[in-house]
Amino acid sequence: MTRRLRPAIAATGLLLLGCGETVFRSGLPAGGAPLGYTERWHDSLFFGTVESRRPEPLGSICPRGWSEVRISSSFLAGLLAWSTLGIYTPTEVTVVCAAPSGIYTGAPGEVPLAQPCR
Numbered sequence: 001m002t003r004r005l006r007p008a009i010a011a012t013g014l015l016l017l018g019c020g021e022t023v024f025r026s027g028l029p030a031g032g033a034p035l036g037y038t039e040r041w042h043d044s045l046f047f048g049t050v051e052s053r054r055p056e057p058l059g060s061i062c063p064r065g066w067s068e069v070r071i072s073s074s075f076l077a078g079l080l081a082w083s084t085l086g087i088y089t090p091t092e093v094t095v096v097c098a099a100p101s102g103i104y105t106g107a108p109g110e111v112p113l114a115q116p117c118r
Contacts, residue, residue, distance in 0.1 A: 062097035
């Protein structure tokens with residue numbers, strides 16, 4: 001392999017790292033995100049198939065119910081997953097709790113969150 005080809009292959013690999021996002025909605029009106037649950041890192045192993053620790057139940061995070069859960073992969077998380085060959089695969093998780101009963105803050109999805117891909 002020539003010396004000129006190696007940087008091109010490395011640059012192509014970095015360009016292929018992209019952002020992905022999955023959004024789950026419960027149908028309840030969106031309230032706000034609790035402290036510490038906006039773009040929180042969630043650690044997993046082997047391309048996300050094995051949890052590194054037990055996940056926290058949504059009932060303890062949002063006692064009145066949850067409205068939205070966003071799971072995304074940032075550039076840094078993708079770079080870490082790529083550099084460890086998928087052994088360590090972090091993701092960013094954002095939890096949005098449901099609005100208190102009797103308070104309407106908008107339909108689910110009307111409260112825009114910051115875009116995870118920057």
